[in-house]
Amino acid sequence: MQTFGAFLVSFLAASGMAAALPTEGQKTASIEVAYNKNYVAHGPTALFKAKRKYGAPISDNLKAAVAAKHSLTKRQTGSANTNPSDSADDEYITSVSIGTPAQVLPLDFDTGSSDLWVFSSETPKSSASGHTLYSPSKSSTAKKLSGSTWSIEYGDKSSSSGDVYTDVVTIGGFSVKTQAVESATKVSTQFVQDTVISGLVGLGFDVGNQVSPRPQKTWFSNAANSLAEPLFTADLRHQETGSYNFGFIDTSLAKGTIGYTPADGSEGYWGFTATGYSVGGAKLNRNSITGIADTGTTLLLLPDNIVDAYYNNVESAQYDDSQEGVVFDCSEDLPSFSFGVGGQTITISGDLLNLTPIEEGSSTCFGGLQSSADIGINIFGDVALKAALVVFDLGNERLGWAQK
Numbered sequence: 001m002q003t004f005g006a007f008l009v010s011f012l013a014a015s016g017m018a019a020a021l022p023t024e025g026q027k028t029a030s031i032e033v034a035y036n037k038n039y040v041a042h043g044p045t046a047l048f049k050a051k052r053k054y055g056a057p058i059s060d061n062l063k064a065a066v067a068a069k070h071s072l073t074k075r076q077t078g079s080a081n082t083n084p085s086d087s088a089d090d091e092y093i094t095s096v097s098i099g100t101p102a103q104v105l106p107l108d109f110d111t112g113s114s115d116l117w118v119f120s121s122e123t124p125k126s127s128a129s130g131h132t133l134y135s136p137s138k139s140s141t142a143k144k145l146s147g148s149t150w151s152i153e154y155g156d157k158s159s160s161s162g163d164v165y166t167d168v169v170t171i172g173g174f175s176v177k178t179q180a181v182e183s184a185t186k187v188s189t190q191f192v193q194d195t196v197i198s199g200l201v202g203l204g205f206d207v208g209n210q211v212s213p214r215p216q217k218t219w220f221s222n223a224a225n226s227l228a229e230p231l232f233t234a235d236l237r238h239q240e241t242g243s244y245n246f247g248f249i250d251t252s253l254a255k256g257t258i259g260y261t262p263a264d265g266s267e268g269y270w271g272f273t274a275t276g277y278s279v280g281g282a283k284l285n286r287n288s289i290t291g292i293a294d295t296g297t298t299l300l301l302l303p304d305n306i307v308d309a310y311y312n313n314v315e316s317a318q319y320d321d322s323q324e325g326v327v328f329d330c331s332e333d334l335p336s337f338s339f340g341v342g343g344q345t346i347t348i349s350g351d352l353l354n355l356t357p358i359e360e361g362s363s364t365c366f367g368g369l370q371s372s373a374d375i376g377i378n379i380f381g382d383v384a385l386k387a388a389l390v391v392f393d394l395g396n397e398r399l400g401w402a403q404k
């Protein structure tokens with residue numbers, strides 16, 4: 001039968017704590033207490049525990065502070081497939097559920113803008129033909145945001161405008177209960193004709209939202225605090241299904257290491273600086289390129305000097321006025337284009353830089369790399385994003401890039 005002292009020593013030894021063995025008949029014992037250096041104190045939690053221990057009243061604010069800190073609700077994630085809209089990967093389509101019962105619409109996720117807008121029962125019938133529509137009147141959770149309107153124009157001069165509802169919006173299984181859903185009462189021709197999408201989900205920064213008089217938050221901004229991590233990833237692919245993941249990073253989607261670089265959200269976009277570039281696998285130079293990571297733009301749009309440096313390696317390349325871009329023989333093997341970011345090198349294969357024949361069956365192809373000169377901003381659009389797994393990390397205001 002073990003004495004208490006012997007038991008105590010063996011217990012402490014088993015739990016890795018040192019102990020002084022009491023001499024026979026001694027009435028005291030002393031033990032070192034390990035300090036948990038990983039424990040991060042939280043005032044409200046300490047107060048909560050003390051009040052609970054002595055039966056003191058606990059305010060709702062204190063309960064909320066403790067719940068927020070210990071995220072008593074399970075931190076959540078979302079994952080949605082996204083598919084190229086056509087053979088040129090012009091844009092990517094993701095299914096989004098809006099309202100109760102759910103109305104599922106094919107939308108274009110756009111990190112270059114900050115409005116969630118949809119074709120709706122309020123869109124003129126002549127414009128709405130062929131599109132899937134959101135009908136707020138058929139949703140028991142829709143509420144009109146009275147007095148609010150919106151109007152947006154994109155880089156390609158396409159535009160839309162209308163009024164605003166709030167409703168539940170679910171993407172990849174994650175729901176935002178009160179999301180501003182901007183209903184289109186007017187849409188430009190580019191959208192009318194593009195019947196494969198019924199609107200956009202802006203994944204830019206809230207500062208870019210175009211609702212007046214009170215700008216609204218993006219779906220991701222509303223979701224961020226409830227997600228396991230305040231980030232999402234874009235995995236766009238050439239002629240195959242890709243994904244938008246929210247709240248987690250599936251590193252198996254990439255071959256390379258994720259390199260991070262600061263993101264500048266001040267203009268509403270995901271701005272960043274690439275540290276250099278190269279053509280055809282050469283060593284990266286140190287010519288930095290400041291631009292935006294933009295899932296809503298098809299092309300890679302860079303300064304003329306870079307575009308020229310690239311197409312000087314393409315025998316048949318020439319500027320085509322009617323196409324308003326550089327074209328070349330479809331049969332030509334294109335060199336790759338690489339850029340440095342976050343200490344990593346992202347290489348866009350030559351295949352990804354051949355976007356599509358200029359017309360069905362033509363042997364002349366349109367380049368995925370074009371000039372940004374008349375835009376005033378460099379855009380790493382889908383042509384660049386397809387080469388990488390891209391992490392849009394709102395919590396740390398940074399962008400991560402990993403070679404795919």
Ligand SMILES: Cc1noc(C)c1CN(C)Cc1cc2n(n1)CCN(c1cc(N)ncn1)C2
Pocket residue numbers: 090091108110111112113154155156158190191194200294295296297298
């Ligand atoms: C077809 C086709 N080809 O390329 C596109 C795009 C389409 C679809 N299309 C004609 C209709 C259309 C026009 C726009 N979109 N869709 C998406 C949002 N737009 C952006 C987003 C942004 N971040 N930056 C610039 N514009 C303009």
